[in-house]
Amino acid sequence: MTRIVRSGNCRNSPKNQLVEDLAVALLTGDRQAVSGLVTDDVQWTTVGGEAVQGRQALGDSLQGVEPAGIEELVVLHVVTHGKSGAVDGTIVDGGRQQGFCHVFDFANTRGSTVQRITSYRISV
Numbered sequence: 001m002t003r004i005v006r007s008g009n010c011r012n013s014p015k016n017q018l019v020e021d022l023a024v025a026l027l028t029g030d031r032q033a034v035s036g037l038v039t040d041d042v043q044w045t046t047v048g049g050e051a052v053q054g055r056q057a058l059g060d061s062l063q064g065v066e067p068a069g070i071e072e073l074v075v076l077h078v079v080t081h082g083k084s085g086a087v088d089g090t091i092v093d094g095g096r097q098q099g100f101c102h103v104f105d106f107a108n109t110r111g112s113t114v115q116r117i118t119s120y121r122i123s124v
Contacts, residue, residue, distance in 0.1 A: 002028060007075040007089075015080040015111035022114060023087035023102045027073055029065025034058060037114055039107045044117040069093055083109055090124065099124045 004024060010017040018037060025033035035055055044058050045051045052061050072092040079086050088101040098121050105116035 002070045003072045005074040007078045009078040016078045019085040019087050019104050020078045029062045031059040031062050039113050039115045046119045097124050
């Protein structure tokens with residue numbers, strides 16, 4: 001079972017909550033949660049990897065993600081402003097620690113869905 005530690009930065013900000021939820025869903029492969037938080041034409045770019053275009057393709061790319069392999073997921077910071085947001089933290093996967101950062105562009109200033117995601121992961 002994955003131990004998830006949330007940032008605590010989301011109590012009064014629905015946008016912060018949305019991007020934190022989306023970051024956790026991406027890292028744990030929760031396709032249903034991801035699908036509800038992104039636009040139909042979402043673009044996901046993993047730095048050093050290929051870009052994925054569209055909600056269905058994004059969900060398909062998460063099919064191989066196994067949350068059971070992640071021992072711990074710690075969200076350190078959640079920040080949003082205007083049409084952008086970012087979440088960073090660490091994961092422990094198979095005894096290896098990695099840092100991550102997801103940068104999000106909302107579809108509108110209300111911040112109800114995400115249209116673009118850029119993700120970074122690095123071993124620490």
